[in-house]
Amino acid sequence: MIKLAEKTFYITTAIDYTNAAPHIGHAYQKIASDVQARWKRSQGYDVFFLTGTDEHGLKIQRAAKEKGVSPQDFVDKLSKQFQNAWDKLNIRYDKFIRTTDKDHKKAVKEAIKKIKEKGDIYKSQYKGLYCVGCERFLTEKDLIDGRCPDHKTKPEYIKEESYFFKLSKYQKPLLKFYKENPEFISPKLIRKHVINRVKE
Template identity: 55%
Template structure:
């Protein structure tokens, strides 16, 4: 039986050009991919960009460009950086690509059809920089500890996963398979 190894970087936000943190993570993933290839593993190395989000829309607006043009340009900078660093990825995925959208839509539809997704509203304190809601306990003097700004109160509709349905199964699986 052929040994397989899969490694992926985060899919990087394209609200700014690549920086040393992106390079560090990608070089580490590249090292793992190369090592496993040398050791005879059938290896697949994925990297790419996440091109959705409020931070990205704001960055495009600041740059005076339409969002798609902005993300196209920044994604290209990531590809050029990986070329300069001789990164050996097998695929570069962009969340604005039709192939990515099709897969996400298919799987979300399957999950929805099983009754595992429901629509609801969420209200709380939102940090645009973190792109997430923060709890009062996480705040430092009423501000986001990472960005030093007061999060804004928000209420938004969203789809939620019914995790409770799988709680017992997941807990039992983890206990029965300590290496999981």
């Protein structure tokens, strides 16, 4: 049996989207996370610090096509740029993950299989206005004059089959857990948002 250290601390950054080169905004988050990881290590915590790159999506597909290369060749080049940038900044991460890594794909497939077997996900149709730049669906009230407020482009209407998680199945135990462990989600503003989302 594996015994966990008495004090463990897991930290992850957002995994960077590889449609363009790294910039100061990416670096800011890595530096802030690295500072926190180093601080926890100095306090005797067993720290695991994860960062990496997200290498899937319509934006990447389109950017690769513009460059005349395959999506995999495109993300291979950019992912290396991200990793080199963090190494030059002496970011002490424990693992740099790529969503195209074989071990990542295997873990995701296994997780989805288990979740599906438990009846926690189901397939359904999702449709709506999608902003490729934001990589998210928008509502009519999000738009300004029919356009994305950030990218000033008209979102595309997309209808696709997707997997959905049955959050309602876990609503009561989650709300009970959050009530009994108020510091589990921080900051407070985010905690309220998460709790309201679970209540929906």
